[in-house]
Amino acid sequence: MKKFLAVLMVLCLMAPAFALADDMPVVKIGVFEPASGDSGAGGKQEMLGMQYANKVAPTVVIGDTEYKVELVYADNGSATDKAPSAAAELVNQKVSVVLGSYGSGVSIAGSPIFADAGIPAIGVTCTNPQVTLGNTHYFRICFLDPFQGTVLANYAYKEMGAQVAYCLAELGNDYDVGLAHYFQQAFEGLGGMVISETFPTGTSDFTSYINNATGYGAGVFFAPCSIAYSTLIIDQAADLGVNFALMGGDTWDSNKVLEAAANSNLNILVSTFYQEGGNAEFDAGIKAWLNEDAEAMTNNGGNDVIAAVSAMGYDAYFVALEALKAAGSTDSKAVNEALWNVTFDGVSGAIAFDAETGDAIRDTAYIKKVNTATGAWDFVAVQGVN
Secondary structure, three states, rough: HHHHHHHHHHHHHHHHHHHHOOOEEEEEEEEEOOOOOOOHHHHHHHHHHHHHHHOOOOEEOOOEEEEEEEEEEEEEEOOOOOOHHHHHHHHHHOOEEEEOOOOOHHHHHHHHHHHHHHOOOOOOOOOOOHHOOOOOOEEEOOOOOOHHHHHHHHHHHHHOOOOEEEEEOOOHHHHHHHHHHHHHHHHHOOOOOEEEEEOOOOOOOOHHHHHHHHHHOOOOOOOOOOHHHHHHHHHHHHHHHOOOOOOHHHOOOOOOHHHHOOOOOOEEEEOOOOOOOHHHHHHHHHHHHHHHHOOOOOOOOOOOOOOOOHHHHHHHHHHHHHHHHHHHHHHHHHHHHHOOOOOEOOEEEEEOOOOOOOOEEOEEEEEEEOOOOOOOOEEEEEOOOO
């Protein structure tokens, strides 16, 4: 009886604490990501990092008050025509700051909506320079395409010995066309030759492009396109028994690519933001969470391989928390001002923003390769522009 009364007393004492938690004020962080469309798989993996971070740090102290952090989602559908309405959804939900998007085109399309509302956005893996150009509200924590294109060109020419590169991009896609341009510019600057082509949206048969690359004697087939297209290219290149290496940008860093390349003889390399093993605590924690949460595991492609975009989503969440703390307010304009001076040591590296552009100050990228036998990524090199 005494034990029962003691337990009852403890529960009574705890009751006000539970009530306080229920009454805790809420700060909203917008998640502007594709959960559908060509980039849906990548968007879901990027969101996984944010969701895991929210589990690790579900509250934040702003000023003298502790707030519950609520993630508010809006699916931009991987499409520039859908992005403005998704951005407007977040504005209507009165978010203090936005994270996203996976995909530069949708980030650019949604940007004016955030600007008009005075809400800052933190780009996670949108690498096209146009995202932050000419504005003071869009920031980003990833490297840019001029850097990424140069890194890939340097590796292809200097380390792989390729003299001829074939570039293929989706017509009208800002990310694809931009990254292919920067790759070509750097590769030709090194003395190599580049053949560049584009394909129309909705293409499913890439055999003619693959055969063109073979005909030109390409050492590298560079296709910085979405996961939906990259997996088709991989399947068809494997069927044709190509001799050249396939190379992708950060969008290819996906479990879907690993799955498509399984049991093939293809040589597939990508540039990316993070390699599993870079932070043991983060790796162990997110893997445990993925294995406990069936929906999260499905959104990660059915296994617990850590995508670089997940690590970046995790870091972006904590950068947003740092901005809220520095602002001392949930007011979006105050958060925007605070972001310029935010620094954070993330799992993907140290994060700070250029004082003029709001772009991340980054000087290295990871190069990794598909291990077709193990179905995992093998670390190859940390590559800079020199």
